[in-house]
Amino acid sequence: MLRRTAYARDALGLEAINPGPVVREFAVRVPDLDGFLVRAREAGINPGLPLRGVLGEYEDGLLVAITERRTREQIDALAAVAAREEVPA
Amino acid sequence: MSVGAEQDTITIFERSREGRRAFTPPREDVPETAVEDLLPDWARRTDPAALPEVSEPEIVRHYVTISRKNFHLDQGFYPLGSCTMKHNPKLHERVAALPGHARLHPLQEPEHAQGALELMFNLQGALSEIAGLPHVSLQPSAGSHGELAGLLLTRAYHADRGTERTKVLTPDTAHGTNPATVTMAGYEVVKVGTAPDGGVDLDDLREKATEDVACLMLTNPNTLGLFDSNIEEIARIVHEVGATLYYDGANLNAVMGITRPGDMGFDIVHFNLHKTFTQPHGGGGPGAGPIAVSDRIEPFLPVPQVVRTHSVGAQAGRWPVEHRRSAYISGNGTGPVFDLDHDRPKSIGKLRGFQGNFGVFVRSYAYICSLGAEGLREASELAVLNANYLKARLAEPGIAEYLPIAFDRHCMHEFVLSGSGAKDKLGIKTLDIAKRLLDHEVHPPTVYFPLLVDEALMIEPTETEPKERLDHFAEAIRALLEEAAENPEIARTAPHTTPVRRLDEAGAAKKPVVRQPRGPHENPGDPGSAQENPAAASGAL
Numbered sequence: 001m002l003r004r005t006a007y008a009r010d011a012l013g014l015e016a017i018n019p020g021p022v023v024r025e026f027a028v029r030v031p032d033l034d035g036f037l038v039r040a041r042e043a044g045i046n047p048g049l050p051l052r053g054v055l056g057e058y059e060d061g062l063l064v065a066i067t068e069r070r071t072r073e074q075i076d077a078l079a080a081v082a083a084r085e086e087v088p089a
Numbered sequence: 090m091s092v093g094a095e096q097d098t099i100t101i102f103e104r105s106r107e108g109r110r111a112f113t114p115p116r117e118d119v120p121e122t123a124v125e126d127l128l129p130d131w132a133r134r135t136d137p138a139a140l141p142e143v144s145e146p147e148i149v150r151h152y153v154t155i156s157r158k159n160f161h162l163d164q165g166f167y168p169l170g171s172c173t174m175k176h177n178p179k180l181h182e183r184v185a186a187l188p189g190h191a192r193l194h195p196l197q198e199p200e201h202a203q204g205a206l207e208l209m210f211n212l213q214g215a216l217s218e219i220a221g222l223p224h225v226s227l228q229p230s231a232g233s234h235g236e237l238a239g240l241l242l243t244r245a246y247h248a249d250r251g252t253e254r255t256k257v258l259t260p261d262t263a264h265g266t267n268p269a270t271v272t273m274a275g276y277e278v279v280k281v282g283t284a285p286d287g288g289v290d291l292d293d294l295r296e297k298a299t300e301d302v303a304c305l306m307l308t309n310p311n312t313l314g315l316f317d318s319n320i321e322e323i324a325r326i327v328h329e330v331g332a333t334l335y336y337d338g339a340n341l342n343a344v345m346g347i348t349r350p351g352d353m354g355f356d357i358v359h360f361n362l363h364k365t366f367t368q369p370h371g372g373g374g375p376g377a378g379p380i381a382v383s384d385r386i387e388p389f390l391p392v393p394q395v396v397r398t399h400s401v402g403a404q405a406g407r408w409p410v411e412h413r414r415s416a417y418i419s420g421n422g423t424g425p426v427f428d429l430d431h432d433r434p435k436s437i438g439k440l441r442g443f444q445g446n447f448g449v450f451v452r453s454y455a456y457i458c459s460l461g462a463e464g465l466r467e468a469s470e471l472a473v474l475n476a477n478y479l480k481a482r483l484a485e486p487g488i489a490e491y492l493p494i495a496f497d498r499h500c501m502h503e504f505v506l507s508g509s510g511a512k513d514k515l516g517i518k519t520l521d522i523a524k525r526l527l528d529h530e531v532h533p534p535t536v537y538f539p540l541l542v543d544e545a546l547m548i549e550p551t552e553t554e555p556k557e558r559l560d561h562f563a564e565a566i567r568a569l570l571e572e573a574a575e576n577p578e579i580a581r582t583a584p585h586t587t588p589v590r591r592l593d594e595a596g597a598a599k600k601p602v603v604r605q606p607r608g609p610h611e612n613p614g615d616p617g618s619a620q621e622n623p624a625a626a627s628g629a630l
């Protein structure tokens with residue numbers, strides 16, 4: 001799980017809110033969070049918990065959890081959604 | 090000692106042998122980075138965790154062995170009064186385990202949890218119909234939690250009308266959670282007496298129902314298993330002084346589809362889904378204590394409420410499944426069909442995390458759907474029939490002189506005997522009878538409750554027991570009374586066939602030993618050794 005989480009944080013390529021070591025959850029900033037959520041869902045993925053409403057100062061924050069049930073293939077699919085996000089529409 | 094007998098009493102840690110395992114994780118599909126590169130020194134443990142290393146067959150044997158040491162509903166008759174230990178249909182476990190139910194995240198947005206919200210909405214509707222009250226909140230997690238919700242709602246209701254009241258009435262037959270809830274909600278408990286027929290003493294009620302009373306908490310049938318036919322008069326007295334009437338729904342199994350608390354005049358009702366609606370219980374597992382309320386209490390219900398924002402067609406909720414999915418998502422263009430309503434300015438707030446115990450809702454909804462309205466009524470009728478049959482069997486000569494019925498009337502789903510005769514004539518107490526029943530492979534009834542009956546035995550057979558089980562119980566009672574006439578010592582020292590004998594119940598409650606000691610020389614079951622062990626005593630292991 002530790003490796004999978006580290007792999008996911010790298011693969012997503014988003015700015016980490018806390019750069020310290022992580023075990024199974026990490027928080028990232030997502031530039032167009034709403035668009036990202038919509039695209040992730042279209043890809044059949046619930047990418048995590050938006051931090052707005054939980055921690056007000058992170059309007060663009062997303063808490064991603066990786067468990068032993070997540071495969072590399074699924075993580076890569078989420079990373080593809082994130083990568084598309086960087087490309088202006 | 091043979092391996093079998095020895096293995097019967099050891100813990101999973103004692104079964105551990107280095108190198109044994111039950112599971113091999115699949116090969117990593119991500120780069121096998123060294124743990125040292127992922128976690129700094131301070132975050133890594135230096136000693137491996139002391140986890141048991143056990144093979145799968147030994148794990149299975151271990152837990153099957155433990156399960157055989159428990160008395161449980163799947164093993165035998167369990168007439169624990171006031172607890173409705175009815176059969177829990179196994180189908181419900183399959184329904185609750187469906188991935189859409191079991192793997193849904195509680196923080197999933199409503200748009201993507203329409204199926205779960207529809208189930209909750211429909212359960213609310215069914216409970217509303219059963220209670221005869223229009224609004225339901227599924228949030229409270231137990232009957233007692235529903236009681237607390239009810240009193241917080243009562244307070245909010247009175248505050249909204251600009252009045253402050255200080256007292257709550259409970260009958261002297263009430264379950265202990267009623268007065269406990271009153272105290273916890275910051276009210277003063279005022280006890281109302283019981284009339285000779287086992288119902289509420291109306292004169293006493295009239296005297297105590299004053300303008301500073303916030304609420305009367307009542308269960309009907311009451312804890313004696315008797316239906317209070319003065320209920321309309323009781324409701325009138327309580328409402329006349331402006332108080333609310335709270336229905337403790339623990340005894341709802343007696344009246345489903347026959348009468349409704351709302352029709353009797355109650356304002357707030359709790360359900361024990363783990364009793365009446367077959368959520369497995371006992372041992373502290375998850376329960377649910379939803380509440381149903383009248384219009385005047387509705388504005389104060391907890392947040393969020395599960396609501397239907399708009400219908401998706403004339404026959405909303407009855408559409409063929411394949412149509413439903415798209416209907417949920419697009420609705421009629423105004424958002425999700427089912428939603429969580431947080432915008433309730435007069436609400437008492439949130440009572441627990443998330444939306445309640447969802448798995449309990451699934452099982453209870455499955456139960457209501459599989460029985461239907463007719464089936465629920467039949468369940469209650471059979472519960473009452475079974476109780477009256479068993480009451481009649483226990484009124485036979487050879488039993489009744491030792492265990493007289495506390496109030497000799499037709500009962501509802503349960504009845505209360507007094508062990509006074511056995512105590513006086515045989516020298517055995519209700520506790521001895523309860524313990525000796527275990528040797529007959531029957532779970533004891535509830536004992537020493539309600540408090541106003543001397544040496545009480547409260548018996549609730551439920552509708553799911555066949556006649557042979559009821560007869561076996563009556564014969565077991567007869568046999569143990571006959572035996573006590575010859576030799577009371579057998580009952581006094583019972584049980585004799587259970588994995589442990591008579592326990593120090595006060596000690597078990599006050600000085601429980603609940604931790605597995607690490608070293609091989611500590612005895613986990615011996616409170617004395619736990620005390621001698623300073624690490625154990627300080628909880629530092």
Ligand SMILES: Cc1ncc(COP(=O)(O)O)c(C=O)c1O
Pocket residue numbers: 171172231232233234264266267308312337339340361376378
């Ligand atoms: C009459 C009565 N009221 C209230 C309760 C409390 O319900 P719960 O145990 O779900 O908190 C019980 C439960 O044992 C009961 O029998």
